[in-house]
Amino acid sequence: MTPLLEVDGVSRSFGSVPALVNASLTVERNSITALIGPNGSGKTTLFNVITGNLRADTGRVRFDGHDVTTARPAALYRRGLSRTYQQARVFSQLTVEENLVVAGGFGLAQLFGRRVNRRDRQRATELIDEFRLGRVADLPAAELSYGQRKLLEFAAVLMSSPTLILLDEPTAGVNPVLIETMEHHIRRLHAAGITFLIVEHDMNVVMRLCDPVVVLDQGREIFTGPPDAVREHPAVLDAYLGA
Numbered sequence: 001m002t003p004l005l006e007v008d009g010v011s012r013s014f015g016s017v018p019a020l021v022n023a024s025l026t027v028e029r030n031s032i033t034a035l036i037g038p039n040g041s042g043k044t045t046l047f048n049v050i051t052g053n054l055r056a057d058t059g060r061v062r063f064d065g066h067d068v069t070t071a072r073p074a075a076l077y078r079r080g081l082s083r084t085y086q087q088a089r090v091f092s093q094l095t096v097e098e099n100l101v102v103a104g105g106f107g108l109a110q111l112f113g114r115r116v117n118r119r120d121r122q123r124a125t126e127l128i129d130e131f132r133l134g135r136v137a138d139l140p141a142a143e144l145s146y147g148q149r150k151l152l153e154f155a156a157v158l159m160s161s162p163t164l165i166l167l168d169e170p171t172a173g174v175n176p177v178l179i180e181t182m183e184h185h186i187r188r189l190h191a192a193g194i195t196f197l198i199v200e201h202d203m204n205v206v207m208r209l210c211d212p213v214v215v216l217d218q219g220r221e222i223f224t225g226p227p228d229a230v231r232e233h234p235a236v237l238d239a240y241l242g243a
């Protein structure tokens with residue numbers, strides 16, 4: 001079976017700064033793949049290229065067997081590729097429930113239009129339950145804690161029934177209880193068949209959750225392998241200790 005995601009020889013520069021240099025990675029179906037690397041190694045740029053937020057200068061991206069190198073984010077979202085951001089992105093004036101309905105893919109017009117999609121409302125209600133957001137469901141997202149906003153953003157990407165979710169630092173800046181909650185949701189969704197690609201700085205989380213681990217350094221993939229091997233690998237140690 002073809003991998004769910006294939007990044008092949010992608011390069012991308014910002015002016016004279018090479019953010020990605022012939023970077024490649026493969027995400028197998030139903031894996032929880034980690035993408036790690038020192039600050040500035042190109043992780044966010046690679047996420048942006050995969051999700052169509054940035055164009056690669058060279059190289060190809062394939063998702064679910066299709067070339068999506070030049071696909072727009074909305075088209076990828078409809079095909080089943082969703083992402084979260086380092087700083088959770090939610091509509092702060094909308095309530096938790098409204099944020100979920102909007103994420104259903106029909107936008108604000110759907111929310112305020114005459115025809116409210118009943119299936120989306122129902123799915124939003126299910127996700128509010130699953131993510132235990134019931135107590136804050138009617139509050140504007142602006143009133144949520146940082147951690148609750150991250151949970152809401154995570155729940156929102158599920159409105160599109162994705163097959164691949166890219167999580168950008170899901171546990172950064174959240175308390176230990178919420179880290180466990182995030183891990184629980186990732187495991188639960190993984191068991192239900194969803195594939196994950198996760199940028200994560202917390203190595204304990206990576207070691208517990210992910211296999212394989214892909215390491216980027218200076219825009220290049222320098223290692224891909226199981227979590228046990230990554231800690232011992234000389235090039236990885238060099239990349240981190242030299243950074």
Ligand SMILES: Nc1ncnc2c1ncn2[C@@H]1O[C@H](COP(=O)(O)OP(=O)(O)OP(=O)(O)O)[C@@H](O)[C@H]1O
Nearest residue numbers: 014017018019037038039040041042043044045046
């Ligand atoms: N919009 C931009 N304009 C100019 N340079 C950029 C831009 N985005 C990223 N870069 C540069 O590209 C390189 C890779 O950055 P990127 O944010 O992808 O790394 P990262 O691994 O996600 O870092 P971090 O772990 O700190 O989030 C860095 O040198 C960064 O300064």
